Amino acid sequence: MSDQSRPYRTAAVIPAAGRGVRLGPGAPKALRALNGTPMLIHAVRAMAASRAVSLVVVVAPPDGAPEVKNLLDEHALPERTDYLVVPGGDTRQESVRLGLEALPDNITVVLVHDAARPLVPVDTVDAVVEAVRDGAPAVVPALPLADTVKQVEPRPKGEPEPVVATPERAQLRAVQTPQGFDRDTLVRAHETVAVDGEGATDDAGLVERLGAPVVVVPGHEEAFKVTRPLDLVLAEAVLARRRANDGF
Numbered sequence: 001m002s003d004q005s006r007p008y009r010t011a012a013v014i015p016a017a018g019r020g021v022r023l024g025p026g027a028p029k030a031l032r033a034l035n036g037t038p039m040l041i042h043a044v045r046a047m048a049a050s051r052a053v054s055l056v057v058v059v060a061p062p063d064g065a066p067e068v069k070n071l072l073d074e075h076a077l078p079e080r081t082d083y084l085v086v087p088g089g090d091t092r093q094e095s096v097r098l099g100l101e102a103l104p105d106n107i108t109v110v111l112v113h114d115a116a117r118p119l120v121p122v123d124t125v126d127a128v129v130e131a132v133r134d135g136a137p138a139v140v141p142a143l144p145l146a147d148t149v150k151q152v153e154p155r156p157k158g159e160p161e162p163v164v165a166t167p168e169r170a171q172l173r174a175v176q177t178p179q180g181f182d183r184d185t186l187v188r189a190h191e192t193v194a195v196d197g198e199g200a201t202d203d204a205g206l207v208e209r210l211g212a213p214v215v216v217v218p219g220h221e222e223a224f225k226v227t228r229p230l231d232l233v234l235a236e237a238v239l240a241r242r243r244a245n246d247g248f
Contacts (some may be wrong), residue, residue, distance in 0.1 A: 011104075011107045015058065016115040038120045042118030057085075057103065058085045088205075124219060128179070140180075140215070149169065
């Protein structure tokens, strides 16, 4: 797909330092098994499946880099891709920044991908990379919303919440990953946009604050985020269907 004469080299950064509290007690979310293989390995393979991606950087829990490196070494990964593990920070934003700092100079396109989206199809990854190569500084895969959305005035848990507005659903999209960026734009966003508290959970949002354009390309229903026990059930079902269809 990619013309080797073009001066583009793409790396994927996977922040995987979070605990994943919504899935309950146990291992960090990225290390939870999905069909017997840690979710993180599925996510790494999903990035490496794209021929455009020459490097995958996994940002590990601050004290867990050796464990994650051993994990990558134990599983069969595409050999044409390089892999790097770096220790992360206290927030997702800090972890992404540490991943960016570990990139070689010749990387021009950066994908940032959630470890908790282990099943994103390669066509979606390629579409994001192509849109960046075609000149977009930031690209987000996204889907139309199936549900009507209400804006509410938040109340303590369990209390009825007053509805403030009903946004026009046709204008809304549910954002997925990998999000793709011109490297210099993303680095500048991380350097210049200050975010309080938990930090940014959406890298494209940082770029928006710079005033740089962000575009949306079609996402995929299988790029859903695994955050609740029910999502694990769905993910196992997707993998079972793929094995039946593809024999892998």
